[in-house]
Amino acid sequence: MAQNETAHAPADDVGGDTEEFDPIGTLTLIGIYFVILVLSWVYIYYIEFLGRDLVVVG
Amino acid sequence: MHIHAYEKIWLATSVLLILFLLGSVTYGAVGPGVAMVSDTEPTIDAGALDEDERFSEPRVEQVGENEYAAYVVARQFGFQPDPIVLPANSTVTFYITSADVIHGFEVAGTNANTMVVPGEVSEITVRVEEPQEYGLICNEYCGAGHHVMEGKVNVVSQAAFEERTSGGDGE
Ligand SMILES: [Cu+2]
Numbered sequence A: 001m002a003q004n005e006t007a008h009a010p011a012d013d014v015g016g017d018t019e020e021f022d023p024i025g026t027l028t029l030i031g032i033y034f035v036i037l038v039l040s041w042v043y044i045y046y047i048e049f050l051g052r053d054l055v056v057v058g
Numbered sequence B: 001m002h003i004h005a006y007e008k009i010w011l012a013t014s015v016l017l018i019l020f021l022l023g024s025v026t027y028g029a030v031g032p033g034v035a036m037v038s039d040t041e042p043t044i045d046a047g048a049l050d051e052d053e054r055f056s057e058p059r060v061e062q063v064g065e066n067e068y069a070a071y072v073v074a075r076q077f078g079f080q081p082d083p084i085v086l087p088a089n090s091t092v093t094f095y096i097t098s099a100d101v102i103h104g105f106e107v108a109g110t111n112a113n114t115m116v117v118p119g120e121v122s123e124i125t126v127r128v129e130e131p132q133e134y135g136l137i138c139n140e141y142c143g144a145g146h147h148v149m150e151g152k153v154n155v156v157s158q159a160a161f162e163e164r165t166s167g168g169d170g171e
Helices: A002-012 A024-051 B005-030 B046-051 B158-166
Strands: B059-064 B067-075 B078-080 B084-087 B090-098 B103-107 B113-116 B122-128 B132-137 B150-156
Touching: A024 B005, B046 B090, B059 B084, B067 B084, B067 B103, B078 B150, B084 B090, B084 B158, B090 B103, B090 B113, B113 B122, B150 B158
Parallel strands: B067 B090, B084 B150
Antiparallel strands: B059 B067, B067 B078, B090 B122, B103 B113, B103 B132, B132 B150
16 A cells, blocks of 8 residues: 555645645544543553452463 | 655554553553463363262362362352352452353452353452452343342451351351
8 A cells, every 4th residue: 555655646745745734623633532542441441440359360 | 655744643643552552451461460261171061060079069168378269050040159158368269160051150340250151160260358248140141030140259257257167057
Protein backbone atom coordinates (compact mmCIF):
# COMPACT_ATOMS: atom_id res chain seq x y z
CA MET A 1 0.00 0.00 0.00
CA ALA A 2 2.74 2.37 0.92
CA GLN A 3 4.51 1.68 -2.36
CA ASN A 4 1.40 2.46 -4.38
CA GLU A 5 1.02 5.72 -2.62
CA THR A 6 4.63 6.53 -3.22
CA ALA A 7 4.18 5.88 -6.92
CA HIS A 8 1.25 8.30 -7.20
CA ALA A 9 2.51 10.78 -4.71
CA PRO A 10 3.72 13.54 -7.02
CA ALA A 11 0.31 13.84 -8.73
CA ASP A 12 -1.81 13.50 -5.58
CA ASP A 13 0.27 15.60 -3.32
CA VAL A 14 -1.51 18.88 -3.71
CA GLY A 15 -0.91 20.12 -0.18
CA GLY A 16 2.83 19.95 -0.25
CA ASP A 17 4.47 20.65 3.08
CA THR A 18 2.19 23.53 3.87
CA GLU A 19 -0.86 22.04 5.64
CA GLU A 20 -3.80 23.68 3.91
CA PHE A 21 -6.14 20.90 4.99
CA ASP A 22 -6.44 21.48 8.70
CA PRO A 23 -9.28 19.43 10.28
CA ILE A 24 -8.71 20.63 13.84
CA GLY A 25 -12.29 19.72 14.85
CA THR A 26 -11.81 16.11 13.80
CA LEU A 27 -8.47 15.99 15.56
CA THR A 28 -10.06 17.30 18.76
CA LEU A 29 -12.91 14.81 18.54
CA ILE A 30 -10.54 11.89 17.99
CA GLY A 31 -8.43 13.17 20.86
CA ILE A 32 -11.48 13.11 23.15
CA TYR A 33 -12.36 9.57 22.01
CA PHE A 34 -8.79 8.55 22.69
CA VAL A 35 -8.84 9.92 26.22
CA ILE A 36 -12.16 8.13 26.91
CA LEU A 37 -10.64 4.89 25.61
CA VAL A 38 -7.57 5.15 27.81
CA LEU A 39 -9.53 6.11 30.93
CA SER A 40 -12.01 3.26 30.31
CA TRP A 41 -9.19 0.77 30.00
CA VAL A 42 -7.52 2.01 33.18
CA TYR A 43 -10.82 1.68 35.01
CA ILE A 44 -11.75 -1.73 33.58
CA TYR A 45 -8.36 -3.37 33.99
CA TYR A 46 -6.64 -1.76 36.95
CA ILE A 47 -9.60 -0.87 39.13
CA GLU A 48 -12.42 -3.27 38.27
CA PHE A 49 -10.47 -6.38 37.27
CA LEU A 50 -7.37 -6.26 39.47
CA GLY A 51 -9.29 -4.68 42.34
CA ARG A 52 -11.75 -7.54 42.74
CA ASP A 53 -11.38 -10.32 45.28
CA LEU A 54 -10.14 -13.82 44.45
CA VAL A 55 -7.72 -12.90 41.69
CA VAL A 56 -6.84 -16.09 39.83
CA VAL A 57 -3.13 -16.69 40.27
CA GLY A 58 -2.68 -20.24 39.03
CA MET B 1 5.18 10.30 0.37
CA HIS B 2 3.34 13.00 2.20
CA ILE B 3 1.65 12.13 5.46
CA HIS B 4 -0.45 14.80 7.10
CA ALA B 5 0.89 15.98 10.45
CA TYR B 6 -2.35 15.00 12.22
CA GLU B 7 -2.16 11.55 10.75
CA LYS B 8 1.34 11.16 12.11
CA ILE B 9 0.03 12.08 15.54
CA TRP B 10 -2.73 9.52 15.22
CA LEU B 11 -0.38 6.76 14.05
CA ALA B 12 1.97 7.42 16.96
CA THR B 13 -0.80 7.49 19.59
CA SER B 14 -2.33 4.29 18.15
CA VAL B 15 0.98 2.49 18.54
CA LEU B 16 1.30 3.86 22.09
CA LEU B 17 -2.23 2.64 22.89
CA ILE B 18 -1.43 -0.88 21.69
CA LEU B 19 1.77 -0.90 23.74
CA PHE B 20 -0.19 0.33 26.77
CA LEU B 21 -2.78 -2.46 26.41
CA LEU B 22 -0.11 -5.15 25.97
CA GLY B 23 1.89 -3.62 28.81
CA SER B 24 -1.16 -3.74 31.12
CA VAL B 25 -1.70 -7.43 30.51
CA THR B 26 2.01 -8.11 30.97
CA TYR B 27 1.98 -6.13 34.20
CA GLY B 28 -1.04 -8.14 35.39
CA ALA B 29 0.79 -11.41 34.73
CA VAL B 30 4.10 -10.33 36.28
CA GLY B 31 2.90 -8.09 39.14
CA PRO B 32 -0.30 -9.47 40.71
CA GLY B 33 0.38 -12.82 38.98
CA VAL B 34 -2.90 -13.10 37.07
CA ALA B 35 -3.15 -16.52 35.43
CA MET B 36 -5.54 -18.50 33.27
CA VAL B 37 -7.66 -21.51 34.20
CA SER B 38 -5.25 -24.43 34.08
CA ASP B 39 -5.87 -27.25 31.59
CA THR B 40 -3.16 -29.53 32.97
CA GLU B 41 -5.51 -31.78 34.92
CA PRO B 42 -6.06 -35.20 33.31
CA THR B 43 -9.58 -36.16 32.28
CA ILE B 44 -11.78 -38.23 34.56
CA ASP B 45 -14.88 -40.40 34.19
CA ALA B 46 -17.83 -38.09 34.86
CA GLY B 47 -20.12 -41.10 35.32
CA ALA B 48 -18.01 -42.54 38.14
CA LEU B 49 -17.36 -39.56 40.38
CA ASP B 50 -18.53 -41.55 43.39
CA GLU B 51 -15.49 -43.78 42.90
CA ASP B 52 -13.10 -40.90 42.44
CA GLU B 53 -10.73 -40.28 45.29
CA ARG B 54 -11.12 -36.50 45.13
CA PHE B 55 -14.72 -36.07 44.09
CA SER B 56 -16.55 -38.90 45.83
CA GLU B 57 -16.40 -36.66 48.89
CA PRO B 58 -16.41 -33.03 47.75
CA ARG B 59 -14.51 -31.13 50.44
CA VAL B 60 -11.92 -28.56 51.42
CA GLU B 61 -8.64 -29.89 52.76
CA GLN B 62 -5.32 -28.47 53.81
CA VAL B 63 -2.48 -29.34 51.45
CA GLY B 64 0.31 -27.14 52.77
CA GLU B 65 1.26 -24.20 54.91
CA ASN B 66 -1.74 -21.92 54.42
CA GLU B 67 -2.63 -23.77 51.22
CA TYR B 68 -5.91 -25.50 50.73
CA ALA B 69 -7.56 -27.59 48.04
CA ALA B 70 -11.29 -27.42 47.41
CA TYR B 71 -12.80 -30.35 45.51
CA VAL B 72 -16.12 -29.22 44.12
CA VAL B 73 -18.74 -31.12 42.15
CA ALA B 74 -21.32 -29.22 40.09
CA ARG B 75 -24.45 -31.10 39.10
CA GLN B 76 -28.02 -30.34 38.11
CA PHE B 77 -28.80 -28.15 40.06
CA GLY B 78 -26.33 -27.31 42.77
CA PHE B 79 -22.77 -27.39 44.02
CA GLN B 80 -21.12 -29.68 46.55
CA PRO B 81 -19.98 -28.95 49.17
CA ASP B 82 -22.51 -26.27 50.02
CA PRO B 83 -21.40 -24.00 51.54
CA ILE B 84 -17.75 -24.18 50.55
CA VAL B 85 -16.01 -23.02 53.74
CA LEU B 86 -12.53 -21.53 53.33
CA PRO B 87 -10.10 -20.08 55.87
CA ALA B 88 -9.19 -16.39 55.56
CA ASN B 89 -5.76 -15.22 54.39
CA SER B 90 -4.88 -18.40 52.52
CA THR B 91 -4.28 -19.68 49.02
CA VAL B 92 -6.99 -21.98 47.74
CA THR B 93 -6.96 -24.16 44.64
CA PHE B 94 -10.37 -25.17 43.39
CA TYR B 95 -10.70 -28.45 41.50
CA ILE B 96 -14.13 -28.40 39.95
CA THR B 97 -15.81 -31.02 37.85
CA SER B 98 -19.31 -31.81 36.65
CA ALA B 99 -21.31 -34.97 37.20
CA ASP B 100 -23.62 -34.38 34.25
CA VAL B 101 -23.67 -31.43 31.82
CA ILE B 102 -21.61 -28.27 31.34
CA HIS B 103 -21.97 -25.85 34.22
CA GLY B 104 -20.36 -22.60 35.25
CA PHE B 105 -18.59 -21.81 38.51
CA GLU B 106 -18.68 -18.12 39.30
CA VAL B 107 -18.02 -16.67 42.71
CA ALA B 108 -20.23 -13.63 42.29
CA GLY B 109 -18.46 -10.29 42.10
CA THR B 110 -14.97 -11.82 42.01
CA ASN B 111 -12.50 -13.03 39.41
CA ALA B 112 -13.00 -16.69 40.32
CA ASN B 113 -14.94 -17.85 37.30
CA THR B 114 -14.60 -20.93 35.12
CA MET B 115 -16.55 -23.35 33.00
CA VAL B 116 -17.16 -26.78 34.48
CA VAL B 117 -17.08 -29.51 31.87
CA PRO B 118 -18.01 -33.17 32.54
CA GLY B 119 -14.90 -35.33 32.26
CA GLU B 120 -12.60 -32.37 32.82
CA VAL B 121 -11.27 -30.84 36.01
CA SER B 122 -11.12 -27.05 36.06
CA GLU B 123 -8.30 -25.86 38.27
CA ILE B 124 -8.08 -22.30 39.55
CA THR B 125 -5.95 -20.99 42.36
CA VAL B 126 -7.04 -17.84 44.19
CA ARG B 127 -5.85 -15.78 47.11
CA VAL B 128 -8.45 -15.51 49.85
CA GLU B 129 -8.33 -12.45 52.08
CA GLU B 130 -10.79 -11.33 54.77
CA PRO B 131 -13.70 -13.38 56.17
CA GLN B 132 -16.67 -12.79 53.91
CA GLU B 133 -19.67 -14.56 52.41
CA TYR B 134 -19.74 -14.88 48.64
CA GLY B 135 -22.51 -16.12 46.44
CA LEU B 136 -21.73 -18.90 43.97
CA ILE B 137 -23.66 -19.22 40.73
CA CYS B 138 -23.79 -21.37 37.64
CA ASN B 139 -23.35 -19.16 34.58
CA GLU B 140 -23.79 -21.77 31.83
CA TYR B 141 -27.33 -22.77 30.95
CA CYS B 142 -27.57 -26.35 32.24
CA GLY B 143 -31.25 -27.26 32.20
CA ALA B 144 -34.65 -26.46 33.62
CA GLY B 145 -33.31 -25.60 37.07
CA HIS B 146 -30.38 -23.49 35.91
CA HIS B 147 -31.77 -20.32 37.40
CA VAL B 148 -31.88 -21.83 40.88
CA MET B 149 -28.41 -23.37 40.70
CA GLU B 150 -26.43 -21.55 43.33
CA GLY B 151 -24.21 -22.11 46.31
CA LYS B 152 -22.18 -20.26 48.89
CA VAL B 153 -18.50 -19.67 49.47
CA ASN B 154 -17.95 -18.70 53.09
CA VAL B 155 -14.58 -17.33 54.04
CA VAL B 156 -14.23 -17.65 57.82
CA SER B 157 -11.42 -16.81 60.22
CA GLN B 158 -8.60 -19.35 60.63
CA ALA B 159 -9.82 -20.15 64.15
CA ALA B 160 -13.39 -20.75 63.03
CA PHE B 161 -12.15 -22.91 60.16
CA GLU B 162 -10.06 -25.10 62.43
CA GLU B 163 -12.89 -25.43 64.91
CA ARG B 164 -15.15 -26.52 62.10
CA THR B 165 -12.77 -29.15 60.68
CA SER B 166 -11.81 -30.60 64.06
CA GLY B 167 -15.45 -30.62 65.11
CA GLY B 168 -16.04 -33.70 62.98
CA ASP B 169 -17.94 -32.01 60.21
CA GLY B 170 -19.87 -34.47 58.09
CA GLU B 171 -18.51 -33.26 54.78
CU1 LIG C 1 -25.55 -25.50 36.18
